[in-house]
Amino acid sequence: LWGLDVNPCNRNEFVTVGDDYTVRVWNKTDRCQVRMAKLDCMARAVCYSPDGNYIAVGCGGDVDGKDNEGPVGGFKILQDEDLAVAAEGRDSRQWISSIKYSSDGKVLAVGSRDHKIYFYDPEDGYRLTNQFKKATSAISHFDFSNDASFLRINDVDKNLHFADVTTGMKIPA
Numbered sequence: 741l742w743g744l745d746v747n748p749c750n751r752n753e754f755v756t757v758g759d760d761y762t763v764r765v766w767n768k769t770d771r772c773q774v775r776m777a778k779l780d781c782m783a784r785a786v787c788y789s790p791d792g793n794y795i796a797v798g799c800g801g802d803v804d805g806k807d808n809e810g811p812v813g814g815f816k817i818l819q820d821e822d823l824a825v826a827a828e829g830r831d832s833r834q835w836i837s838s839i840k841y842s843s844d845g846k847v848l849a850v851g852s853r854d855h856k857i858y859f860y861d862p863e864d865g866y867r868l869t870n871q872f873k874k875a876t877s878a879i880s881h882f883d884f885s886n887d888a889s890f891l892r893i894n895d896v897d898k899n900l901h902f903a904d905v906t907t908g909m910k911i912p913a
Contacts, residue, residue, distance in 0.1 A: 741756050741757075741758045742757060742758045742759065742782075742783065742784040742785070742801070743755075743756065743757040743758070743783060743784055743785045743786035743787075743797075743798070743839075744756050744786065745786050745787045745788050745795075746788070747788050747792045747820070748788055748790055748791075748792050749791065749792030750792060752767055752768050752769045753765055753766065753767055753768070753774070754766050754768060755786050755788065755795050756786065757779075757783035757784070757785070757786040757797055758782070758783065758784075759782045759801055759803060760782075761778055761779045761780070761781065761782060761783075761810075762776055762777065762778055762779060763776070763777050763779060763783065763786065763795065763797055763818060763823060764776045765795075765820070765823070775822070775823055776823070777818065777823035779797065779799070779810070779816070780810040780811065781799040781800060781801070781810025781811055781812065781814075782799070782800060782801030782803075782810070782835075783797050783798060783799055783800075783801070783836075784798055784800065784801050784835055784836060784837055785797070785798030785836050785837060785838050785839040785851075786798070786839065787839050787840050787841060788820070788841075789841050789845055789862070790841055790842075790843055790844065790845040791845060792820060793819065793820050793821075794817050794818065794819060794820060794826060795817070795818045795819075795820055795823070796815055796816070796817055796818075796839050796840075796841065796848055796850075797815060797816045797817075797818060797839070798815050798835070798836025798837070798838070798839040798850060798851075799811045799812060799813065799814040799815060799816065799830075799835065799836055800812035800813055800814075800834065800835025800836055800853075801835050802835060802853075811828070811830055812833065812834065812835050813830055813831070813832035813833045813834050813835060813836065813852060813854070814828060814829060814830030814832075814836070815828065815829055815830070815836060815839060815848075815850050815866075816828045817862075817866065827865065827866045828866075829860065829866050829868070831850075831858050831868055831871075832850070832852035832853075832854050832856065832858065833854065834852050834853035834854040834878075835852070835853050836850055836851065836852055836853075837851050837852065837853055837878060837879050837880060838850075838851035838879055838880065838881055838882055839851070840882065840883075840884065841862070842884045842888035842905070843884060843886070843888055844888055845862060846861070846862065846863060846888065847859055847860070847861070847862075847869075847884075847888060847905055848860040848861075848862055848866065849882060849884070849891060849905070851879030851880075851881075851882055851893070852878070852879060853878040853879070854878070855873070855875040855876070855877060855878060855879065855895070856871050856872060856873050856875065856879070857871065857872040857875075857879060857882060857891065857893065857903065857908075858871050859871065859872075859905060859908060870906075870907060870908035871908050872891065872893070872901075872903040872908045872909075872910065873908070874901060874903075874910040875893060875895045875899070875901055876895055876897055876899050877895040877896045877897040877899070878895060878896045879893060879894075879895055879896075880894050880895055880896045881893075881894045882894065884905070888905060889904070889905055889906065890902060890903065890904060890905060890911065891903045891905055
């Protein structure tokens with residue numbers, strides 16, 4: 741297990757992904773799996789859209805120092821009800837370590853091992869809008885500000901960065 745997120749509209753369900761090439765939706769009350777789909781890659785990051793209708797999956801992984809096959813560095817948007825692929829994209833060539841929607845659902849941010857965060861517009865077919873390129877090492881975590889204007893970013897070297905979501909520019913202080 742690498743990625744986990746709770747459905748924001750149904751707190752009894754959560755989703756997981758991992759090195760087993762699957763995405764699984766679970767019911768925490770009944771303690772059972774309710775849906776599962778096979779992927780064409782490992783997955784290390786997952787999140788629900790704010791309305792709970794979609795699941796974003798970050799593709800790729802690393803086992804024994806080798807990237808796995810499949811669309812490493814890509815992402816897939818799955819419909820929650822049947823886990824069918826609704827959209828996908830790929831701009832990085834290294835695996836995705838973190839993926840999140842803004843609270844208003846207008847931005848999907850995808851953090852990669854290539855030291856970048858890619859920003860996509862879900863309302864425009866997940867078109868790439870800009871990138872944050874100033875991390876000093878691979879992205880480990882990030883969070884949106886309450887108004888989704890800014891991002892707080894951690895990299896694997898434990899550095900803290902701040903970025904403007906609309907421009908992708910680093911905020912120095």
